[in-house]
Amino acid sequence: MSSTPTESKTPSSGDEMSPSPTCLLTPTSVSSGNGSSSMCTPKQNPIRLRALENLMKERVSKSPQLQIPASPVMERLGYGTGVGVFLLERSPRPNGDASSPWAIKKTMRMKEDDEVITARLEYEADILRQLCHPNIIGYRAFGKTTSPDAAFLALEKASKSLSDLIEDRVEEVMMIENCDEEAPFPAKKIEKVAIDVGKALTYLHDEMKMVHGDVKSANVLVFGDFETIKICDFGVARKLNAKGEVEGNYVGTEIWNALEVITVKRGGVKKFPITHKADMYPFGLTIFEMISLKPPHLSSAEDSYLETSQTDNATDDSVVVLEQSFDEEAYELALSRYIGTRPLLPDIDFDSSYNHILGVFYCCTEEDPSRRPDAKDVVAALEIDAQK
Structure with missing residues (x-):
């Protein structure tokens, strides 16, 4: 053809x-x-x-x-x-x-x-x-x-997407005997991703006056052994108006969406304007993915759903068989309570090399968008740390 x-x-x-x-x-x-x-x-x-x-x-x-x-x-x-x-x-x-x-x-x-x-x-x-x-x-x-x-x-063409590399790491961890299931990427690799993606977002937000609109690990491409990181998939990118607000609808992927985006999609009262800060929340969740090796919110939703199911359905002499009694509507309801919030980090004893990247994660996942940093500030903070 x-x-x-x-x-x-x-x-x-x-x-x-x-x-x-x-x-x-x-x-x-x-x-x-x-x-x-x-x-x-x-x-x-x-x-x-x-x-x-x-x-x-x-x-x-x-x-x-x-x-x-x-x-x-x-x-x-x-x-x-x-x-x-x-x-x-x-x-x-x-x-x-x-x-x-x-x-x-x-x-x-x-x-x-x-x-x-x-x-x-x-x-x-x-x-x-x-x-x-x-x-x-x-x-x-x-x-x-x-x-x-x-x-x-x-x-x-890139070597692989970040989501592919996360899946590869999960498989590697499962193959290692007595290895902790929670095995985040090394802090330096997470910082490299954050710096390069942060530079791309700085260019989009400050120079091009637009948002990417769908930041997540699947839309982050890795070249070589984390030598260069690039973002892709601009199918839902949106321009920013003179007030710095997104023109049209901010799309994103639901579980990566910020609270101000989810509120509008659910028809709630608009508490915060949707600006470039709507990109910074999923940016923080991309860091979370490299730490937890999981998509955001799903673990919390599963725990909440299981707790509710066992409380409502189990008796002293019964066993809940999830495959036979899974309630999709109840699970979706449980998940909806976590979207737009800061996901819980895995219970890991992080060494000091993770201090700065954890700080960025916390800053970027603030529910109030005005408290989230700009991409250029994230880059500045991490580059200073990288030079030490």
Whole structure:
């Protein structure tokens, strides 16, 4: 199957504390974090930038069509709502040098949802074309294909997502005899993720005046052995208005959503405005995921559900068989009580290397968004610690 990108391929950067606001420090500048230079230069002279864009369009118009194989013949890297992510191994360059692989995000057949999913993918492509930062996934191309796949988005390929690495770590821990089930990532790796993601959010919030809208481990990509971290999936990114509030609905993923977002979704009284601080709460939960190796809130909800079920249903001589008596509605009710709150950390004797990252977790998961730090302050605090 062949297809032609509707837009040009755009080069981007390299392919290849305590619980109080006192953890906030002086803001720091956003840098690459991996020492690599970036080909995109958002602050350059507008006239030169237009000339560069025109040159790129001319080059692409003379280049061969981008060939996207059918989904079944490509290795699947992941999936999402109505989309699959596949590996595209590209042909060598004319001079014989190897071409870096791309991740191809393709819409899958969803019948009545086809147009919605395609529009969302095209929206994401439009957002990514505006962005240029070493900690944001690189845009490569967008195009539409013939049936069965309606559209595709070509992106820089990462080694793995953070959620994949968390699953890998859980499996590794289970294989170790007499190992504590709670085995967080080393503090330095958690700090590296927090710094790089924090830099990306600083760029989005302060320079681009937008929110990511769905921060979580599945949307954090890890290159190499935590050498560089980048965020991806901008399908629900939203602009900030002149007041600094989110335009339209902040979407997110329910169990990662901040209290002010959940309150609006449930039709409650709006107590806090939804601003860039709505990204900082799930940022804190992403740190939680690296510590607990679990999604947020689920353990607390399970404990609450089990306690309620055993109290309501068990008798002195009976045994509650969960597989036969699971009450999904009761479980969802239990879970709803925890969403938007600060999840309980596992009962671990953390050594001093975790002090700063735990402080960031506590600050970012404040229910009052005004008490959460800005991304640039998190970066500043952690970079000072990293230099010690």
